[in-house]
Amino acid sequence: MSDPELTGAEIVVRCLQAEGVKYVFGYPGGAVLNIYDEIYKQSEFKHVLVRHEQAAVHAADAYARATGKVGVALVTSGPGATNAVTGIATAYMDSIPLVVLTGQVPTAAIGMDAFQEVDTVGITRPCVKHNFLVKDVRELAITLKKAFYIAATGRPGPVVVDIPKDVTQQCAPFHYPAEIRLRSYNPTYKGHAGQIRRAVQMLLEAKRPMIYTGGGVILGDAAEPVTELARLLGFPVTNTLMGLGGYPAPDPLFLGMLGMHGTFEANMAMQHCDVLLAVGARFDDRVIGNPKHFAKEARRIIHIDVDPSSISKRVKVDVPIVGDVKQVLEELIRILRSGTERPDAAALKAWWAQIELWRSQNCLKYERSDTVIKPQYVIEKLYEVTEGDAYVTSDVGQHQMWAAQYYHFRKPRRWINSGGLGTMGVGLPYAMGVQLAYPQAKVVCVTGEGSIQMNIQELSTCLQERLPIKIVLLNNRYLGMVRQWQEFFYEERYAESYIDALPDFVKLAEAYGHVGMTIERPQDVEPALRDAFGKYSDRLVFMNFVTDPHENVYPMIPAGKGLSEMILV
C-alpha cells in the first residue's frame, strides 16, 4: 500500500500525533492558519491558547521539565517567532527538550521583506540546539522526526522548525519513520570503562569527598543512582539550583544548594574537599564563583557529563567521563558493590565532623518577626502546608532563591525555574505547563511583583483552562534582587528598583476570574495558604503576601569572589 498524500498541515498534525504529543502551546496567525485548521479537525492532542507567544514556549518548556517529554509550541511568523525567542533561549540555557514550530512566509516571498517575515532560523541560531527551514513538503515529516530526536537525545535542547505557509498547503506522501539515525550526531551514553574504574579508585581513596550534582541528574532521571551512591559511600551531597530534587533535601547527607546563594556548609565542603564527583553539573560562574579562588585548594575532580564541551570548560578535570549520568552511575555502583573495599572510615568521620561544624553556623537562620511577614517564613509555611509535595515554579529574583533555600525538594522535577538565562516572567507560564501535565497535583508559582507582571496576561489562559494554580507573590515592592546588589555594591543608590504604582493584585486576580487575597500579618500566612489549598483547592488563588521590603538573600558570594568568601547574615 502506498503512503497517503497529505497536505503539509496534515503532515504536521500527524507527526505530532505520532510523537504522542499531548499538548501544543501556541498562538495563531496568518502563516500557521493551515496548521490550525488541521488542529481544529482532530482531538488526539489539545492546543492551549496562551496570551503571548513567550508564554507558549515557557509553558511547553515547563511541561518538558516536569514530565521529561519533549514540549511543543506553535507560533506564527514574524512577531510570533520573535516573541518566542526569550522562551527558546531560556530552554536552551537549561538544556530543555522542546520543538518549536514557527510559521514562515511562503517560500517565494522569503527574502522579499514580506509581511511578517523575519529570518527565524538566523535569529534563533545561537539559542537552539538545532533549527530547520523546511522548503519542500516532502522533507517535512523527516525533518519533524529529526527535530524530536535531536531535542530529546544527548544533551537535550530546543529545536526550531520553520515552515513556510505554502509548504503547509502542498501535498506529499506521508510516512513517519519509526527511527532515525544521523551520521553527524551520535551522542555518547556509555561511559569509558577505564575511566569509570579510575573514578571508583579515586572515590575509594577520598578522605574529604564531595558529590556535586546538577541539572543533568534531573534531565537524565538519575536521582535514584545518585542517592544510592551517596548512601553506599556515606558521602556528602550538594545540588546546584538546577539540580534541586536530585537528592532528597531532608536527608542528613544533603548539605543544601551550593553557589552564590548556597549554604555555608555546601560551599565550604566544595572548596575544601579532596575528591569531587561532579555529576551533570557545569561549574557555572554562579556556582564556583571565581575559578582562580576555587583552584587555590588542590582537589581531584571526576566529571560525568553527556556533553564533552561541559567538561574542562571552566575547571580542569582529572577524570572526565562522557556519558549519560544514569548509565555511568549505575556502572560505578556495580563496580563498587562487586568489591569490598570502602573509603577510609576514620577520615570520613573527621570530614563529617568538620562539615557538621560548618553546618552548625545555621546559615539560613533569619530574624523572625511577628509584625512584618518575612519572605522566608512564607516559604517555610508553604513547605509545611503542601507537605513538601508540591510542584514549585518560580520567577527570577530574591523570591526564587528563598524558594530554593527553604522549600526542601525531595523529588526530581518538582522545582521548575530558569537558572541559566534567569528569565523574569517564567513563573506563571511554567505553572501552567506543570498543572496541565499533572492536573491533580499541587502547583505553586512563587513570584515577585516585578516578575509576575512580565507575563500577567496568562491569568486569562489559566481561567480558560481552569488551572487551579496557587500564586505565592512575595511582594516587597522592590526589584528585590537588584535592590540587594545596590545596597551591597552601589552604596544604597536604589536606581529604578523601587516599584511604585503597583496594581491592586486582589482586584486584578478577580478581574481575571480568580480568587485574590492580600496577606499583611505573619499570623495570617498559614491560614491563607490552608484556604488556598483547602477551600479554594479547585481555583487559581493569587496570594499577595506583603513582605519585609528590606530582607536580603544570605549567604551571598559577591560576584568575582570565591566559595569561602561568603557574606553571612
Place this chain on the structure above:
Amino acid sequence: MRHIISLLMENEAGALSRVAGLFSARGYNIESLTVAPTEDPTLSRMTIVTRGSDDVIEQITKQLNKLIDVVKVQDLTDGSHIERELMLVKVRATGELREEMKRLADIFRGRIIDVTDKTYTIELTGTGSKLNAFLEALEPEAILETVRTGASGIGRGERIMRV
C-alpha cells in the same frame, strides 16, 4: 598557538553560518576559513585557521563537534599535515618592473595568468608564510590588488579524514 582545523559537515543551507556564528558568539578568532563541497556532494569540507591557548582550542573542537551538522572535526596541527593557500596578485608591470616581476614570480614558482600592458596577475600557491614572503619581496607600490583563499589543509600519508 596557531591551529588548523579540518571539518566535514553536511552540505546544508546555512552550514557556514553555524560555524561562523559559533566563532563570533564565543569570541574565538578566525584567521581564515575555506569551504567547498567534497567529492561526495552531500558533504562540505572546511578548513579553519584559528589561534588560542590549548584550553580554547579544546573548547573550539568540542563546540564544533557539538554542531548537529558537523560529521567530523580534526585538529590537523595534532599531527603532520600539509597546508596550501592560493593567492592571486595583480602587480604593476611597467618599465623595468615588468622584467623584475616575471623573475620574482619564477623564483616563487608563481604563474602569470593574465597580462596587460601595465599589469601582470600572478597565481601563487604555498603555505601562508611563502605567500607572505612573496608579498614582502615585492615593492609595496607595485602591488595593485591581492586576493587569498586562506589555507586548505590535509593530513600527511595515511592520516585520512572521511566518513
